[in-house]
Amino acid sequence: MTTKIKIVFIVIGFIVLSCKDETTKNNNDQVSNQGHPNLILTKAGVEKIKSQLGSIPIFDKTLQTTKEDIDAEIALxxxxxxxxxxxxxxxxxxxxxxxxxxxxxxxxxxxxxxxxxxxxxxxxxxxxxxxxxxxxxxxxxxxxxxxxxxxxxxxxxxxxxxxxxxxxxxxxxxxxxxxxxxxxxxxxxxxxxxxxxxxxxxxxxxxxxxxxxxxxxxxxxxxxxxxxxxxxxxxxxxxxxxxxxxxxxxxxxxxxxxxxxxxxxxxxPFSPDGYYTEGPYYQRYAMYPFLIFAEALHHVKPELKIFEYKEGVLLKSVNALINLSDADGEFFPLNDGQKGMSYYSRELVTAVDIAYHFGGNNPELLSIAKKQDRVLLDDAGLAVALGIKEGKDKPFEKKSINLSDGPNGDQGGVGVLRSEDLELVFKYAGQGLSHGHYDKLSFSLYEDGEEVIQDYGLVRFVNIEQKGGGNYLKENKTWAKQTIAHNTVIQNETSHFEGKYEVGSKHHSELHFYDDINSQVQIVSAKETNAYPGTQMLRTFAIIHDKDFEKPFILDILQVNSDNENQYDLPYYYLGQIMKANFQYTVLPELKPLGNSNGYQHLWKEATGKPSSHNSKFSWLNKGNFYTITTISDAQDDLIMARTGAKDPDFNLRREPSLIIRRHAQNTVFASVIESHGNYNPVSEFAVNTYSSISNLKVIYNDENYTAIQIEDVSKKVKVLLLANKDASKLSEHILKIEDKEYKWTGPYNYKLKSE
Structure with missing residues (x-):
């Protein structure tokens, strides 16, 4: 018998057992057997709190702050x-x-x-x-x-x-x-x-x-x-x-x-991994009612065993949510998400305390509670305060993680690759209910908590009355939800699923493979076959920690195969100031929107260029770090520099730049390396390692079964990433001959020196 069925029987059972005549049932002056309070605070918990007051610093501090706040309100x-x-x-x-x-x-x-x-x-x-x-x-x-x-x-x-x-x-x-x-x-x-x-x-x-x-x-x-x-x-x-x-x-x-x-x-909405399909911003918002009610049910209706429901997913979801935050604790803005929302919010104070108290006293959660620097004024908050006082806290280690989506974990997911200070977020999930965006196989990139290549998030100034009464603005649908607002491929200037919820909600991307065992290569790959009828996409991201490079670098490989020739646009929404491009471009004398609909109407076309070689390089400076995209180019590609803000009469959109690679083809491979390198100190005025370490990037093999990307650095060392496009088994053995060299490996990928 499944857990779900058991719970339903229990619910029916306690309703039947508590059946009374109608008059008695609605006599709401009755007190439960254990008396009040019994939801979040309990009688026993209150007595324990009282006995500890003055000796539990974080609890005492929270209590004093709360008292001052409420006393001021009473005075008003x-x-x-x-x-x-x-x-x-x-x-x-x-x-x-x-x-x-x-x-x-x-x-x-x-x-x-x-x-x-x-x-x-x-x-x-x-x-x-x-x-x-x-x-x-x-x-x-x-x-x-x-x-x-x-x-x-x-x-x-x-x-x-x-x-x-x-x-x-x-x-x-x-x-x-x-x-x-x-x-x-x-x-x-x-x-x-x-x-x-x-x-x-x-x-x-x-x-x-x-x-x-x-x-x-x-x-x-x-x-x-x-x-x-x-x-x-x-x-x-x-x-x-x-x-x-x-x-x-x-x-x-x-x-x-x-x-x-x-x-x-x-x-x-919850997957077995604890991922919430609407995304971390709304998971944070919903965690308060989920966990508060669970705690109340645990106290008043313990027979429900609510914290065991669906294999304990409510408690598991707190860890998943923390893992969906950057180095500063801010949640990745997947789907509708306001940037800056973090685990310092009141909802996450509640979630962390309850998860610690009822979820086995995970010491890593105490380190988050210490950062939050406040606790709930209840039994769970006391447990956290005592744990911190007793020095039980351990650092919460955020590593690479892959979180499935869907109630059974079979509707795509979100992969987060981490290496040193870099975090890459790859979204191949389901639609995300009404807060979902049309952005299959999209990504964003962070370094030490700073956005490098961003996801726009939502178009809303939450609770700011001047902007639409603090509610969603129309540009949320016309821009933020549209595919062009994200770092993924757009076909013929039309959003995935034509931007139709009833279509998008029926489909999800599929994980091809994920591997975080090798500390040198953290990698995730996923397929999308429904965003455009007759078109298949396979995108693979790897963060590669190579001793020949100053920092780990990102390899982005996006394969597109279609029944027809199409226009493909692949944007990169970088943040920062352009430093250098190795291609000639023309700044347009008059700004015009890039298109007429599907979000294109909100992009100013600022400049256009053509590749000057088979590799196009684009560098920028952001927060003191230099970054370079090196992408394999076709001579007929268009390289477009664009910026948000077109057809935005109320200035609801942030004015932010992007580089768009436009290609006309039937089948193609977009392959790029994204590097973080060097730094600039405005005090010393020294600029260090300001140029890319990539001298040559090319596709040396590609068919329906295999793809191979060759990376040559400035010291002439040549590396190859080999990918199995169909067979993702970790046990499968592969042999691939490229020119005069034979490559052998086991599993869905291999990264090696070409000379090996």
Missing amino acids: GIDVPIPKDFSGGYTHARHKRNFLILQKAGALFQILEEEKYAVYVRDMLMAYAKLYPTLPVHPQTRSYARGKIFWQCLNDSNWLVYTAQAYDCIYEWLSEEERHVLENELFIPFANFISEENPQFFNRVHNHSTWGNVAVGMIALVMDHDELLEKALNGLKTDNLKAGMKDNDGGFIKVEGQKVGFLANVDE
């Missing part, structure tokens, strides 16, 4: 304004501040036993109980599911997830009459509005719905409300929606036969 008084604004506006920001403050004030009441915090929580909740019954849906009409306190149900759900924790902390302090008012005037109507009145929001698989499911589930656990808990875990029994109906993000609300509810939102 309670403000529960009538909702009217988008994200970033006053009413939105105030209500968001309120739910964060409520949760913290509840924790302070339990830990410090100062009644002023309970009074503050009660009085604010009573203010909401008075306001909520009078509210229509929010006056801003942009969302597919408008909230009441906020412009979308998503933010209403945020409010309830946090507020349920505050209510749990003062539950036993309140009178029965006060609980009756809060539950019947505020919490039950609120939960029913999120669920029954907004099935298009509640009943689907998406981070939005996770928040909705958890909001209803958290308040259900506080009130011991079985009916609401069943909705949270398994969704609404019927939602009266047409299968395949779209939301305004372009994502499907529900497809026929799809399971919904919290358990489905664990089953579907």
